[in-house]
């Protein structure tokens with residue numbers, strides 16, 4: 001499976017429509033694979049509507065929860081009880097109500113430091129995948145959900161940080177973040193995030209339009225380098241849509 005070279009932008013009316021299309025795509029990806037499926041979730045505010053929808057019918061009753069495994073693309077290095085914890089948000093909004101506990105794979109934040117958590121999560125991912133090296137013919141994830149920060153970061157891969165250049169490791173510790181919340185992070189790297197059949201970006205709100213314009217203009221930002229083995233889809237609502245994409 002070669003890396004897909006085209007991004008596809010799908011304009012949608014508003015955040016509600018965006019969440020519904022995203023939920024349809026999540027369900028379609030799960031349904032297309034009859035075996036064990038790995039989905040990589042995102043944190044931040046962008047995915048909350050989608051997560052709530054997944055816990056609601058018709059999605060809730062159509063998802064074969066027993067065979068879907070939920071990972072997280074990055075974590076803020078704060079306790080699981082902290083409202084800023086990404087996986088805790090996903091748990092609150094849908095996983096605790098729907099997914100078997102053994103299928104939820106959080107990044108531990110009760111370790112000595114983010115590096116230790118990164119190594120532990122990389123071991124967990126490799127054990128799940130069943131190999132030490134990523135095979136381009138066999139993606140790690142069925143789907144990777146992503147948001148974009150105001151500086152163009154994805155997961156916790158910030159512009160100009162060494163983590164964005166990581167070519168070997170699957171997960172790294174990020175000692176500091178230059179956007180809120182200003183806490184250390186643990187992040188999957190580009191090789192791990194890009195090892196998927198579909199990357200699905202969810203972008204809503206006028207405050208995202210400036211960074212989206214830069215990404216779509218081809219600036220070298222982390223978000224520009226997210227490239228799935230299959231499809232890279234950008235769901236963008238009207239408020240966030242750059243001028244050139246308006247009909």
Ligand SMILES: O=C1O[C@H](COP(=O)(O)O)[C@@H](O)[C@H](O)[C@H]1O
Pocket residue numbers: 042043044045046047074075076086146147148149150153154155156180181
């Ligand atoms: O800090 C983070 O920010 C990004 C973007 O968040 P959003 O609130 O603009 O959706 C998010 O993708 C990442 O998981 C999170 O840790």
